[in-house]
Amino acid sequence: MAPLxxxxxxxxxxxxxxxxxxxxxxxxxxxRNGLVSPYPQxxxxxxxxxxxxxxxxxxxxxxxxxVLKNIATNDVEQKKLVYLYVMNYAESHPELCIxxxxxxxxxxxxxxxxxxxxxxxxxxxxxxxxxxxxxEIPLRRTLQxxxxxxxxxxxxxxxxLFQLNQELCIELGVLEDLVSxxxxxxxxxxxxxxxxxxxxxxxxxxxxxxxxxxxxxxSQFLLALNECTEWARITILGAxxxxxxxxxxxxxxxxxxxxxxxxxxxxxxxxxxxxxxIRNLPQIQxxxxxxxxxxxxxALVSIMSTPPEMQYVALKNIRIILExxxxxxxxxLRIFYVKFNDPLYVKLEKIDIMVRLVDATxxxxxxxxxxxxxxxxxxxxxxxxxxxxxxxxxxxxxYSGEKFVSKALxxxxxxxxxxxxxxxxxxxxxxxxxxxxPTNEKIASDICALLNSxxxxxxxxxxxxxxCNYIWLMGHYPEKFTDLEGKLDQMIENFVQEECMTQASIxxxxxxxxxxxxxSTLQNVLEMATTSVNEIDIRDxxxxxxxxxSMPNSDTLVDQLxxxxxxxxxxxxxxxxxxxxxxxxxxxxxxxxxxxxxxxxRAKRYVLxxxxxxxxRMDELKDMAKNEIAKxxxxxxxxxxxxxxxxxxxxxxxxxxxxxxxxxxxxxNSTGATTSSETKDxxxxxxxxxxxxxNTQDLLNLF
Amino acid sequence: xxxxFSSMFDRLWGVNKELRILILGLDGAGKTTIxxxxxxxxxxxxxxxxxxxxxxxSYKNLKLNVWDLGGQTSIRPYWRCYYTDTAAVIFVVxxxxxxxxxxxxxELHVMLQEExxxxxxxxxxxxxxxxxxxxxxxxxxxxxxxxxxKDRSWSIVASSAIRGEGITEGLDWLIDVIKEEQLAA
Ligand SMILES: Nc1nc2c(ncn2[C@@H]2O[C@H](COP(=O)(O)OP(=O)(O)OP(=O)(O)O)[C@@H](O)[C@H]2O)c(=O)[nH]1
Ligand SMILES: [Mg+2]
Numbered sequence: 001m002a003p004l005x006x007x008x009x010x011x012x013x014x015x016x017x018x019x020x021x022x023x024x025x026x027x028x029x030x031x032r033n034g035l036v037s038p039y040p041q042x043x044x045x046x047x048x049x050x051x052x053x054x055x056x057x058x059x060x061x062x063x064x065x066x067v068l069k070n071i072a073t074n075d076v077e078q079k080k081l082v083y084l085y086v087m088n089y090a091e092s093h094p095e096l097c098i099x100x101x102x103x104x105x106x107x108x109x110x111x112x113x114x115x116x117x118x119x120x121x122x123x124x125x126x127x128x129x130x131x132x133x134x135x136e137i138p139l140r141r142t143l144q145x146x147x148x149x150x151x152x153x154x155x156x157x158x159x160x161l162f163q164l165n166q167e168l169c170i171e172l173g174v175l176e177d178l179v180s181x182x183x184x185x186x187x188x189x190x191x192x193x194x195x196x197x198x199x200x201x202x203x204x205x206x207x208x209x210x211x212x213x214x215x216x217x218x219s220q221f222l223l224a225l226n227e228c229t230e231w232a233r234i235t236i237l238g239a240x241x242x243x244x245x246x247x248x249x250x251x252x253x254x255x256x257x258x259x260x261x262x263x264x265x266x267x268x269x270x271x272x273x274x275x276x277x278i279r280n281l282p283q284i285q286x287x288x289x290x291x292x293x294x295x296x297x298x299a300l301v302s303i304m305s306t307p308p309e310m311q312y313v314a315l316k317n318i319r320i321i322l323e324x325x326x327x328x329x330x331x332x333l334r335i336f337y338v339k340f341n342d343p344l345y346v347k348l349e350k351i352d353i354m355v356r357l358v359d360a361t362x363x364x365x366x367x368x369x370x371x372x373x374x375x376x377x378x379x380x381x382x383x384x385x386x387x388x389x390x391x392x393x394x395x396x397x398x399y400s401g402e403k404f405v406s407k408a409l410x411x412x413x414x415x416x417x418x419x420x421x422x423x424x425x426x427x428x429x430x431x432x433x434x435x436x437x438p439t440n441e442k443i444a445s446d447i448c449a450l451l452n453s454x455x456x457x458x459x460x461x462x463x464x465x466x467x468c469n470y471i472w473l474m475g476h477y478p479e480k481f482t483d484l485e486g487k488l489d490q491m492i493e494n495f496v497q498e499e500c501m502t503q504a505s506i507x508x509x510x511x512x513x514x515x516x517x518x519x520s521t522l523q524n525v526l527e528m529a530t531t532s533v534n535e536i537d538i539r540d541x542x543x544x545x546x547x548x549x550s551m552p553n554s555d556t557l558v559d560q561l562x563x564x565x566x567x568x569x570x571x572x573x574x575x576x577x578x579x580x581x582x583x584x585x586x587x588x589x590x591x592x593x594x595x596x597x598x599x600x601x602r603a604k605r606y607v608l609x610x611x612x613x614x615x616x617r618m619d620e621l622k623d624m625a626k627n628e629i630a631k632x633x634x635x636x637x638x639x640x641x642x643x644x645x646x647x648x649x650x651x652x653x654x655x656x657x658x659x660x661x662x663x664x665x666x667x668x669n670s671t672g673a674t675t676s677s678e679t680k681d682x683x684x685x686x687x688x689x690x691x692x693x694x695n696t697q698d699l700l701n702l703f
Numbered sequence: 704x705x706x707x708f709s710s711m712f713d714r715l716w717g718v719n720k721e722l723r724i725l726i727l728g729l730d731g732a733g734k735t736t737i738x739x740x741x742x743x744x745x746x747x748x749x750x751x752x753x754x755x756x757x758x759x760x761s762y763k764n765l766k767l768n769v770w771d772l773g774g775q776t777s778i779r780p781y782w783r784c785y786y787t788d789t790a791a792v793i794f795v796v797x798x799x800x801x802x803x804x805x806x807x808x809x810e811l812h813v814m815l816q817e818e819x820x821x822x823x824x825x826x827x828x829x830x831x832x833x834x835x836x837x838x839x840x841x842x843x844x845x846x847x848x849x850x851x852x853k854d855r856s857w858s859i860v861a862s863s864a865i866r867g868e869g870i871t872e873g874l875d876w877l878i879d880v881i882k883e884e885q886l887a888a
Contacts, residue, residue: 036787038721038768065784072757099781102754102773134753 028062035066043070047081054088064093071103076115079107083118090126097128104131108138113147120150124157124164132165136172143177148186155181155189159196163203175200175208182217187224191232194221194239214239222257230266237261237272241279241586251283255292262299267310270299271317271589278321278585297328301335308346315349317593320584322356323576329357333365338376338384347384351376351391356573358395366399374411378418389415389425393432394572402440405433409443413450424466427451431469435569448473448480458490464499467491471502475509475562478516485517492521495528500535507538511545512562522549721759721768722881723788727814728795729807730774733830736864737795738771741874746865751775755785763878779810786819790881791826793873796847798829798837798861804846811847815855824880825857826873833863856880 031053034046047070053060064085071082090097107119120142123135139161142154158178162169169175178200181193201210214221221236228236237258245251254276261273277296284292300321303314322328329335336350336357351373358369373395376388389412396408409430416426430447437443451470454460461467471491478484491498491506498506507529514522526549529542548557576584576596583598592599726734735749735756742758752773760767772782792814796807811827814820829843838846840861849859858876862869 038723038788040721065781069755069757069785072755096781096784098778099754099784102752102756105753106756 028060031060032063032066035063035070044075044078047078047085051081051085054085061089061092064089064096065099068096068099071100072106076112079115080118083122087122087126090128090131094128094130097126098130101131101134105134105138108142113145113150116142116145116147116150117153120154120157124160127164129165132161132168135161135168139172139174140177143174143181148184148189151181151184151186152189152192155192155196159199162200162207166204166207170207179208179213182213182220187228188232190220190224191228191235195232195235198235198239211242214243218243218254222254225258225261230264230269233261233264234266234268234272237269237276241272241275241588243279245280245283248283248285251280252285252288255280255284259292259295262295263302267303267306267314268589270303271314274299274317274321275588278324278588281325293325293328297332300329301332304335308343311342311346312349313589313594315346315353316596317588318353319349319356320576320581320588320593320596322353323581324585326357330359333358333369337372344381344384347376347381348387351384351387355391355394355398358398360398360400363399363401363404366395366404369395370404370408370411374415377411377415377422382421385422386425389422389429393429396433397436397569397572400436402437402443405437405440406443409433409446413446416450423454423460424463427461427466428463428469431473432569432572434473435566436572438565438568444477445480448477452481456490458494464501467498468501468505471505471509475505475512478513484513485521488513488517488521492525495525496532500538503529503533503535503538504541507541507545508562511549511558514549514558721766722790724767724769724791724793724877725782725785725789726769726771726793726795727782727810728774729797729800729803729810730776731800732774732795732797732807733828733864734771734774734795737793737828737830737862737870738769740864740867740870741769744867746867753778762874765878765881782814783817786817789820789823791824791877792820793826793828793877795828795830796843798831798839798843799834801838804838804843808847812851815852821854822884823855824877824884825852825855826877827857827859828862828864828869828873829859830862830864832861832868833866856884 031046031050034042034049037043037046047067050060050063050067067082067085070078071086073079073082086097086100090100104119104123107115108123110116110119120135120138123131123138139154139157142150143158145151145154155178158169158174161174178193178196181189182197184190184193197208197210197213201208218240221240225233225236225240240254240258243254245254258273258276261269262277264270264273274296277292281289281292300314300318304311306314318329333354336354338347338350342350354369354372359365370392373388373391377385377392379385379388392408392411396405399405412426412429412433416422430450434440434443434447451473461470471488474481474484474487481487488506488510491502492510495503495506507525510517510522510525526542526546529538530546533539533542545558545561548554548561551557575581580598583600584592584596587593587598590599592602595602726738728734730751735752736746738756738758739745739747739749741762742760752771753775754773756771758769758771760769770785772778772785794807794811796804800807815825827843827847827849829838829840831837840859844850844859849857858873860869860873860876862873864870
C-alpha cells in the first residue's frame with residue numbers, strides 16, 4: 001500500500017510542476033497594488049511583471065482597468081507595454097476600452113511619430129466598436145501626417161478598419177485617402193497603399209476599382225520599385241503583374257525595368273518579378289524573346305539553391321511555367337537532379353519537373369535522365385521509388401521510340417528482379433508501356449513472361465491499380481499465361497473484398513474470356529457483382545453484361561463490348577486545361593500555384609464544404625450521402641433502364657456530378673466514371689498512382 | 704536591478720511619492736479645462752473626455768498625480784476604478800446648469816459613500832462664475848447638500864476656469880489639508 005501512496009504523491013507533485021502555475025489570488029493582488037502604487041517606478045515594474053505573466057499565457061485580464069491607468073505616460077517604453085496589454089485583452093473587456101479612447105486620440109497627435117503609429121495601429125486593430133467610433137479623426141489626421149512612417153502605417157490601418165467594419169470605413173471616406181496615397185512621394189507609402197487596396201479589393205471588389213487604379217499608376221509603381229524594401233517590392237510587383245501592357249513597347253519597357261530584381265536574394269521577390277515578366281511575355285517581339293527567356297531561366301535556376309521549402313514553392317511554380325513555355329529550362333536538366341539530402345517532397349517534385357522539361361527529341365538527354373531515374377528507383381524511400389518508376393514510364397512514353405521503350409522496360413525488369421516489393425509499381429508501369437506500343441510483340445511477351453512467373457499474383461500485388469492492370473493483361477494476352485484459370489480463380493476468390501477497379505477488371509476479363517472458362521465461373525462473378533458489391537458502377541456493369549449475355553446474339557455483342565482496342569497511350573503526363581493554365585499563370589507565386597487550383601475554384605469549394613458539412617460528423621454525412629445516391633440510382637437507372645433513354649442519362653449525370661462533389665469533399669480519389677475534368681486538372685503529381693490510375697480508368701471506360 | 708533599487712529607495716524615503724487627486728463632476732462642468740489650467744496655466748480647447756486625462760504636477764514641493772475623468776453618463780460607472788489610494792477629490796460643478804444640480808448632488812453623495820474614499824478630502828469648485836446667472840458658491844453648496852457631510856474635510860470655492868479665478872485658492876486649501884492629514888497619520 002505504502003509504495004502506491006508514494007507513487008500517487010509523486011504523480012501529483014509532478015503534474016503540479018508540469019502544469020502552468022495558476023496565478024494565485026495573492027499574486028494578482030500584489031500586481032494590482034503595484035499597478036496603482038504612488039511610486040512611478042513601482043508601477044512600471046508591475047506593468048512589466050504583468051506583461052511577463054501575459055506572455056507566459058496566464059490570464060491577467062482582470063488587471064485591465066489598473067493597467068489601463070498607466071497608459072497616459074511620457075515614458076515611451078511604458079506606453080508600449082500598456083499598448084501591448086491593451087491589444088491583447090481589449091476584446092475581453094470591450095466596455096472598459098472606452099477609458100482608453102481619450103489617450104488613443106491624444107497619442108495620435110503626440111510629437112513622437114512612433115507613438116502616433118502605435119495609437120492608430122491599436123485603434124484600428126482592436127475589435128471593439130466603442131473604439132472604432134472614435135477612430136475617424138485620428139485616422140484622418142495620420143493619413144495626412146508629415147512623417148511618411150506614420151502615413152504608411154495609417155494606410156494599412158484603413159485596410160484593417162475595412163475588415164472590422166466595412167460600412168464605417170466607407171462612410172468615413174478614408175478609401176479616397178487611400179487612393180490618393182498611391183501618389184505619395186514616399187515609395188513605402190505607395191507600396192502599403194497598394195497592399196491595402198489589394199486587400200480591400202479581395203474582400204469586396206465593388207468598393208475599389210483596383211484594375212483601373214493599377215492601370216493609372218504603372219509609372220508610380222515602376223518608380224517606387226527601386227526605392228522600397230523587399231516586402232513592399234513584392235506588393236508592387238504583384239500589382240504590376242495585374243496590368244496588361246498596351247503594346248509590345250510598353251511590355252518590353254516593363255520587363256526591362258523589373259528585370260534587375262530577378263537577382264534579388266529574396267526568392268519571393270524573384271518569383272514576383274518572374275510573374276510580371278511572364279505576364280508581359282506574350283506581347284513582346286520575337287527577337288527579344290531569347291534574351292528574356294535566358295534571364296528567366298537563370299532566375300529560376302537561382303531559386304533552386306534556396307532552402308528546401310522555397311525550392312518546393314519554386315518547383316511548383318516552375319511546373320506551371322513549363323507547361324506554357326516548355327523550352328525554357330531545357331538546358332538546365334542537371335539542376336534538378338535529386339540530391340541525397342533533399343527532403344522527400346522536393347525529390348518528388350524534382351522528378352516530375354525533370355520528366356516534363358526533358359527534350360523529347362534529344363536522345364542523349366533522355367538517356368541521361370533514364371539512368372538517373374533508374375538509380376533513384378534503387379533507393380529506399382517507397383514514395384520516391386514509386387515516383388521514379390512512374391517517371392521512367394512517363395519518360396519512355398514521352399520519347400516514344402520503341403527502342404527506348406524497350407530499354408526502359410529492361411530497366412524495369414531489372415528493378416523487379418532486384419527488389420521484391422516493386423512489383424506493384426512495375427506492373428503498372430509495364431502495362432502503361434505496353435499500352436503505348438500495343439503492337440510490339442517482344443514487349444508484350446517479356447512483360448507477360450514476367451507476370452506469368454509470379455506464382456501467387458493475388459498476394460504479390462497490393463494496390464488496386466496494380467491488380468487491375470494485371471488482370472487486364474491476362475484478359476488481353478490469355479495465350480501468354482499458363483494456368484490462366486487458376487490465376488483468375490485466385491483473384492475471384494476475394495472478389496467482394498477487392499476495391500472497385502480490380503472488381504471491374506475481373507468482371508470484364510471473365511466476360512471476355514467466358515468461352516475459355518467454366519460456365520460456373522462466369523455465373524459466380526456475375527452473381528457476386530450484382531448482389532454483393534456496394535459500388536453502383538460495378539453493379540451496373542454486371543447488369544449490362546448479364547443482359548447482353550442473355551440476348552440471342554450474345555457472342556457478337558460481347559465481342560463488340562470486350563474486344564475493342566484501348567486507345568494508344570500517347571502522353572503519360574497530366575496537363576492543365578488552357579483555361580486553368582492561364583488562371584494559374586496569373587496567380588503565380590500565390591497559394592494557387594501550390595495547389596494547382598486557381599483561386600476561383602478554391603473559393604467555390606470552400607463555400608460548398610461549409611454548406612454541406614456544417615454541424616455533421618464526417619462518417620455520418622458520408623453514409624447519408626452514399627445511401628441517398630444509391631437509392632436514387634437504383635430507382636432511376638436500374639428500373640428505367642432501356643425504355644426511357646434521355647431521362648436515364650440525365651439523372652445519371654446529375655448523380656454522378658453529385659458523387660464528384662461528395663468525393664471532393666471527402667477527399668476520395670474519384671473512381672472511373674466519376675472523374676470530372678476539374679479533378680483531373682488538380683490531381684497533383686504528389687499522388688503517386690495518379691497517371692497510372694487515370695490510364696487504368698480509360699481502360700475501364702472502354703467497356 | 705537598478706529599477707529594483709530605485710523603487711526601494713523611493714519607498715524608503717518617500718521621495719517621488721505621488722499624491723492621487725481625482726477631478727470628478729458631470730460632463731461639461733469644466734474638469735479638463737481646470738486640469739490644464741493647473742498644468743500649463745492656460746485655457747485649452749477641449750472635447751468631451753472619453754476616458755481620462757492624467758497629469759503629474761509639482762505643487763508646493765508635492766508631486767500631484769491629477770486624474771480628470773470623463774463625466775458622461777456612460778463613463779461615470781467607471782469612476783470607481785480610480786478610487787484606490789485617492790488623497791482628495793475635486794468635484795467640479797457647472798454653476799449655470801441649474802437643471803442638473805440634483806444629478807450632480809446625487810453623483811457626489813453616491814461617490815462619497817465609497818469605502819475607499821472615506822479618508823479623501825473634498826474640494827468643490829462652483830465653476831463658470833464668469834457666466835451671468837451662475838449660482839453663487841453658497842447656493843451651490845445648498846443644492847449639493849454639503850452641510851450633511853460628516854467626518855470629512857471639505858470646502859467649496861467659486862471659480863472660473865476660463866478666467867483662472869479661484870483655482871489656486873482652492874488648490875491651496877486642498878494641499879494644506881492633505882499635508883495636515885499626512886502629518887497626523
Ligand atoms: N464660460 C466658462 N466656460 C467654461 C469654464 N470652464 C469650462 N468651460 C467650458 O465648458 C466646456 C466644457 O469644458 P470641459 O473642460 O471640456 O468639460 P469636462 O468637465 O471636461 O467635460 P467632460 O470631459 O465631458 O466630462 C468647454 O467649452 C469649456 O471651454 C468656465 O469657467 N467658464
Ligand atoms: Mg473633460
